[in-house]
Amino acid sequence: MSRAFVNEDNAAAQADQPVERQVSAQPNYVTPTGLAQLQARVAELQALHGQQASQGDLADKQRIANLERDLRYFTQRLQSAHVVAPTSSDQVRIGHWVTFVDEHDHEQRVQLVGEDQADVAKGLINWGSPLGRALLGTKVGDEVTWERPAGNLIIEVITIDLE
Structure with missing residues (x-):
């Protein structure tokens, strides 16, 4: 198409529109x-x-x-x-705080939350993340594989708490 037929005002207005935020599936x-x-x-x-x-x-x-x-x-x-309100359970669910230890004896405590609430620095982990998926449904004493880009890690669930 020839540049003579492009409406530059419309093109400039469209360039200023913010890119839509992607909604997770x-x-x-x-x-x-x-x-x-x-x-x-x-x-x-x-x-x-x-x-x-x-x-x-x-x-x-x-x-x-x-x-x-x-x-x-x-x-x-x-x-x-x-x-999803956390309830007393022997299995990890969304809303639970989970303490686990990895194969290098590093202990970590996280809470499984929704993706908009996730904040790794505060220990709030998206339930759909690789760590969240590894922990979801586990019980105290279970060992699971946390599939990470840096390499898989075996973790063991130590405690499951409501708070």
Whole structure:
């Protein structure tokens, strides 16, 4: 197509649109805390969007576009959320805190959570991650293989707790 037929204003406007956030194909299981965090995030984004929109012509159009993108994502995540409250169980479930030791005697404690709540630095592990999948359904004393990019590791479940 000749450049003479390209509407440069439309092309520039499309270039400024933020890339949509990808929604995971795995079920959106969340802990009660994860649900509250999603609700708070949607409320925060709605407030920020309202603040920007109230500025009329002075509003930052790119900021509004980014907020609308994030609102679409987190609203969808909130609507698709399946709350899983941890219950007393002898098997690891979403919401449980799990202490395990690896073959090098390194002990670690993690909680299995939904993907939007995951925060490795805080020990919050997505249930669908390689570690989460390895731990899900295990019992105290079970040894399983944690398939990692850095190499597989045998881990043993030491404790399963609600908190």
